[in-house]
Amino acid sequence: MSEHASSVPHAADAGVQRAPDHRRDYFRIFWVLLVLTIVEVAVSYTKIDKRIISTVMIALALSKASFVGLYYMHLKYEKRSLMWLAFLPLPLAGSYAVFLLLDAFNLLRGVPVPWVHH
Amino acid sequence: MSSRPEASYAAAPTPLTTPTFGQATTGKVGMWIFLVTDAMTFGGLLLAYGILRAGNKQWPTPTTVLGIPFTAVMTFVLIVSSLTMVLALDSAKHGNAKQAVRWLLATASGGILFLCGQVYEYRHLIREGFTLPSGNFPATFYVITSFHGAHVFTGVCYLLITAFGVSRGKHLENGANFVEITGLFWHFVDLIWILVFTLVYLIP
Numbered sequence: 001m002s003e004h005a006s007s008v009p010h011a012a013d014a015g016v017q018r019a020p021d022h023r024r025d026y027f028r029i030f031w032v033l034l035v036l037t038i039v040e041v042a043v044s045y046t047k048i049d050k051r052i053i054s055t056v057m058i059a060l061a062l063s064k065a066s067f068v069g070l071y072y073m074h075l076k077y078e079k080r081s082l083m084w085l086a087f088l089p090l091p092l093a094g095s096y097a098v099f100l101l102l103d104a105f106n107l108l109r110g111v112p113v114p115w116v117h118h
Numbered sequence: 119m120s121s122r123p124e125a126s127y128a129a130a131p132t133p134l135t136t137p138t139f140g141q142a143t144t145g146k147v148g149m150w151i152f153l154v155t156d157a158m159t160f161g162g163l164l165l166a167y168g169i170l171r172a173g174n175k176q177w178p179t180p181t182t183v184l185g186i187p188f189t190a191v192m193t194f195v196l197i198v199s200s201l202t203m204v205l206a207l208d209s210a211k212h213g214n215a216k217q218a219v220r221w222l223l224a225t226a227s228g229g230i231l232f233l234c235g236q237v238y239e240y241r242h243l244i245r246e247g248f249t250l251p252s253g254n255f256p257a258t259f260y261v262i263t264s265f266h267g268a269h270v271f272t273g274v275c276y277l278l279i280t281a282f283g284v285s286r287g288k289h290l291e292n293g294a295n296f297v298e299i300t301g302l303f304w305h306f307v308d309l310i311w312i313l314v315f316t317l318v319y320l321i322p
Contacts, residue, residue: 022204022208023205023208026205026208030197030198030200033200033312034194037194037197040320041187041190044181044320045186050322053322054322057316057320058316058317058321060316061312061315061317065313068308068309068312069305072200072305072308073301073302073306074298079142085147085150085151085154086150086153086154089154089157093157093158097161097165097168100165100168101168101169101172104169104173107173108175
């Protein structure tokens with residue numbers, strides 16, 4: 001019993017391999033997320049051009065989301081195929097969103113739609 | 119019929135390694151597929167918000183209507199809860215059930231605190247006349263944030279069920295795979311809030 005217990009100190013060791021230690025990464029990412037959130041809130045109160053603020057904000061939000069996905073959701077440590085499963089739909093959805101938003105902006109500015117005949 | 123096929127299935131080593139997804143279990147791959155489809159739902163709602171906003175010159179600047187410092191604190195609570203979630207997973211992976219349960223309960227508390235904050239925010243906004251039918255901005259705001267709130271509520275229930283299981287000595291096998299899948303859902307809730315906070319609250 002004692003020999004068996006000494007060779008299996010933790011329940012998790014009953015699995016195939018010992019769990020890697022990511023604690024330092026977890027705390028580092030927490031501080032990064034916190035600092036980026038403070039920067040975002042601070043930027044929202046500045047009087048810089050709206051387009052610049054929006055671009056900076058979206059870049060910061062996507063960075064924060066990527067950190068959560070890569071480190072907290074462990075995509076960084078998974079096989080590439082799982083990472084593709086999560087990330088591949090994003091550019092497709094993103095490009096769809098861009099085209100729809102461009103269309104909305106054109107409507108707002110009164111740009112005539114070429115295939116609509118009045 | 120012989121029971122041999124069942125017996126050999128039960129004796130299969132875990133976690134299984136597959137050429138496509140390595141050691142990721144079917145449960146984990148399934149959760150990822152669900153999260154991608156759920157992200158599309160949120161994407162659709164945020165896109166509707168963007169299109170309505172782009173097409174309306176009178177759209178108010180959100181920072182003048184919504185309480186940014188209060189929501190920033192709510193965001194901080196969710197970020198802390200993500201940290202406690204990964205610490206719960208770390209403890210579970212190292213076989214420390216007691217510590218894992220404590221971190222899971224801390225994570226669930228973060229979720230409950232966030233929901234209380236959301237109720238307080240809604241009450242305040244409704245008193246100010248910012249009600250669901252009072253315009254496109256409030257309509258999209260309430261639909262997006264309450265849909266996210268429903269995810270937080272589901273996540274809290276999921277966390278409590280997982281904590282209960284771990285406290286009874288379950289879910290630690292297979293590299294604490296069950297706890298990791300619970301964590302995937304919880305981090306997704308945090309990830310979506312990061313985007314909602316920026317797109318709905320902060321962008322001028």
